[in-house]
Amino acid sequence: MESYILEQNGGVENLKKTTLDTPFPKTGEVLIKTKSIGINPIDIQVRASKDVLGMITGGHFPDQVILGWDVAGVIEKTGAGVTEFKPGDEVYGLLNMPGLGRTYSTHVIANVEHIAHKHKNLHFTAAGATPMSAMTAWQAVVTLGNIQKGEKVLIHAASGGVGHFAVQFAKERGAYVIGTASAKNEAFVRNLAVDEFIDYTSASFEEKVNDIDVVIDTINSVEHVLRSISVIKKGGRLVYLQPHFAEALSSKLEEAAIKGFGVFVHSSAEILNEISNLIEAGKVTPQITQVFSFDQLPEAQKVVESGRATGKIAVEIN
Structure with a gap:
């Protein structure tokens, strides 16, 4: 799989795209083929500051840092004990917050308590940029x-x-x-x-x-x-x-x-399902104003970092 690794805290130039082994889901987890991710201010804050990275991870500084928390995609594999999801299901979620969600990747591991089924009328692009x-x-x-x-x-x-x-x-x-x-x-x-x-x-x-x-x-x-x-x-x-x-x-x-x-947001499939119902009923509509490709992810970060973004910024992955 392809992922953006944060080589060190600092500017956007420290995000480096590299090839990694695709992980296998453990008990209670699924492997998602990523279709879309959202870029959020916390992404930039963690990228720029080791102190914020430490706050998010509870003082743990892993050797390999992959940013990102929002994701939408299709389940490819399920781990042991997973019954509510199956391969082929379209899902989205806010992953492992607080912690590292590691969604700046073409494949993502998700705990089933952090994801929800994506309704058919919610496009992948909007779904990926919605959760956080x-x-x-x-x-x-x-x-x-x-x-x-x-x-x-x-x-x-x-x-x-x-x-x-x-x-x-x-x-x-x-x-x-x-x-x-x-x-x-x-x-x-x-x-x-x-x-x-x-x-x-x-x-x-x-x-x-x-x-x-x-x-x-x-x-x-x-x-x-x-x-x-x-x-x-x-x-x-x-x-x-x-x-x-x-x-x-x-x-x-x-x-x-x-x-x-x-406010300190936490991953929760329960809350995301409440929001999904409002989106399905047409009472809430995610507003996606700019869409970037995976290769353009650093540019998407720059837009959010400017502080002048309107609505949501999404990154699509083919």
């Missing part, structure tokens, strides 16, 4: 945010990978949703059925909103998350995607009488 962003958004909106019908919700970077799923989940739960993005992404965000749109480049969100029940702040900035606290009503909730911000936020949250939750 959608499951992160699910945890933010459903598990932690506990967003209820009629609540006023502010979602930052609503045009992003996590943000565009969060908007759809919040709307499906009956919330009044306000989304922020730049003016060039206004049409994209409005097509997600937000109730209000804020162009953050023309006005600060603090000038536009107040008395918010829940803010989902996807921005990787403590200063930005602190600003979000100012628009939340007492007793409201703040959900942020950088759990290590907790210490910096705690006193301000207490002072404002707001509950704060940091």
Whole structure:
């Protein structure tokens, strides 16, 4: 099989495509022939920083690092004890998070507790780019945010990978949703059925909103998350995607009488099946805006690393 090996932490030039032996699935595992993978911000963070790599792996630094957590493909082999999947099944999942998913490969080993059957109306390209962003958004909106019908919700970077799923989940739960993005992404965000749109480049969100029940702040900035606290009503909730911000936020949250939750997504077939049902019912649609070939994977990383990607970036493998 072909895989991208991270030779050392640093720039994208440290991703080297090489040929490896195709692994054999152990008990409770399957071997997937990869059709598509998603590129996520955590991919870039782990690639760039040994500290983040250590955080993801629990301090273990393997000799061979293969990045990637999102995958969609076709099962080729099953290990002992696997009864719910068989060769030929089309599946997708977020693999081994926390840990190394090793999905930057033409073949991938997956624990059956991390994958779900792919519905026929979900194309492989979209399926491969869905799990991590959608499951992160699910945890933010459903598990932690506990967003209820009629609540006023502010979602930052609503045009992003996590943000565009969060908007759809919040709307499906009956919330009044306000989304922020730049003016060039206004049409994209409005097509997600937000109730209000804020162009953050023309006005600060603090000038536009107040008395918010829940803010989902996807921005990787403590200063930005602190600003979000100012628009939340007492007793409201703040959900942020950088759990290590907790210490910096705690006193301000207490002072404002707001509950704060940091998201750290975990692999879960159960949650992915919930999301799959919404996609199958047409209530949630993954938005794939750019598709790259496996040879172009480093270029796909550059797009995500720029911080200006809209929707999801996918890599197809033939």
